[in-house]
Amino acid sequence: MRPPIALALTACLALPTAGLAVEPGPFVSALRLLQSQGTPAAANPKNDQRVKAALSRALKDSVLTARELESFMDPATFARLAGADGRLDAAEIAKALVAEAPASRDHLLPKVRAHADLLTTSFDMIDEVHREAGSKLADWIAAHYQPGTPLHLTVVCTGNSRRSILGATLGNIAASYAGLPEIRFHSGGTAPTAFNPRTIAALQEIGVEVEATGQEAPRGEPKTANPVSRVRWGTGPESEAIEFSKRYSDASNPQTGFAALMVCSEADAECPFVKGASLRVSMPYLDPKIFDGSPFEPIKYAERRDDIGRLMLSVMTQVRNRRQTSPNAATTVGAR
Numbered sequence: 033m034r035p036p037i038a039l040a041l042t043a044c045l046a047l048p049t050a051g052l053a054v055e056p057g058p059f060v061s062a063l064r065l066l067q068s069q070g071t072p073a074a075a076n077p078k079n080d081q082r083v084k085a086a087l088s089r090a091l092k093d094s095v096l097t098a099r100e101l102e103s104f105m106d107p108a109t110f111a112r113l114a115g116a117d118g119r120l121d122a123a124e125i126a127k128a129l130v131a132e133a134p135a136s137r138d139h140l141l142p143k144v145r146a147h148a149d150l151l152t153t154s155f156d157m158i159d160e161v162h163r164e165a166g167s168k169l170a171d172w173i174a175a176h177y178q179p180g181t182p183l184h185l186t187v188v189c190t191g192n193s194r195r196s197i198l199g200a201t202l203g204n205i206a207a208s209y210a211g212l213p214e215i216r217f218h219s220g221g222t223a224p225t226a227f228n229p230r231t232i233a234a235l236q237e238i239g240v241e242v243e244a245t246g247q248e249a250p251r252g253e254p255k256t257a258n259p260v261s262r263v264r265w266g267t268g269p270e271s272e273a274i275e276f277s278k279r280y281s282d283a284s285n286p287q288t289g290f291a292a293l294m295v296c297s298e299a300d301a302e303c304p305f306v307k308g309a310s311l312r313v314s315m316p317y318l319d320p321k322i323f324d325g326s327p328f329e330p331i332k333y334a335e336r337r338d339d340i341g342r343l344m345l346s347v348m349t350q351v352r353n354r355r356q357t358s359p360n361a362a363t364t365v366g367a368r
């Protein structure tokens with residue numbers, strides 16, 4: 033049984049996703065519209081507080097005008113969305129959001145999508161180090177993304193049991209949310225152990241389905257059982273992955289042309305060069321393992337999951353925004 037403090041904190045965390053079909057309200061709707069249809073500056077997490085402040089000033093009777101949005105939406109884009117009266121009311125904002133929502137977002141499991149919705153409202157919580165790493169990653173994805181062609185990334189930590197699997201799963205959720213399902217995240221480690229049950233619990237808490245396949249992968253040190261699991265975040269075969277602890281160079285992972293995301297300082301130090309990677313990004317996070325066995329254990333795993341998740345969503349939002357606002361984008365991202 034969880035200690036009372038852990039139960040209380042877990043209940044608090046669960047509140048935002050308890051109602052899966054809750055109307056987001058004019059502020060959140062307008063924020064989502066700016067993230068998708070605004071200028072690249074509007075999607076940059078370093079400007080998130082400025083965007084929110086601009087919206088809080090601009091929303092009068094749930095109506096927006098072009099002048100109030102400062103530099104966060106191109107006047108031509110605003111005019112296209114607003115129509116002849118030059119105003120965006122709540123109904124027009126909602127209509128624009130429905131029109132721009134990618135089909136792959138609809139394929140996310142309901143609770144998973146609700147949690148992603150929540151994380152997109154907190155990009156201001158991404159610290160500077162991770163903002164810079166995310167910007168580097170967004171640049172690489174934007175330069176290499178081609179609709180219909182898989183683009184691979186491998187998230188690396190030491191044991192491939194916690195942060196790397198959280199990163200890969202939340203990365204895949206973010207890609208589907210942003211209408212970029214061709215972007216596929218994988219996980220690996222430098223000293224494999226096992227897919228930790230605490231990681232599984234943190235994913236299940238937001239609606240991700242984790243199912244044991246009955247198979248076992250080779251054991252790492254200290255010879256811990258290494259079961260193979262199916263991780264599902266949406267409907268359809270493109271919305272699932274097979275996870276088990278393995279080296280980042282395992283045959284099941286991409287071997288060339290991928291981006292390597294180093295999410296722990298140990299793996300970052302051990303692998304200054306990742307064979308086959310065309311990009312290596314250092315984005316270390318503190319291991320939630322240090323809280324194992326404490327009253328705060330489930331909360332700290334949820335914290336780490338959400339830290340990584342909001343960064344992945346921010347990166348994908350930036351990529352989607354750039355493609356939608358670029359006159360050179362050959363194909364609309366996430367077209368239905």
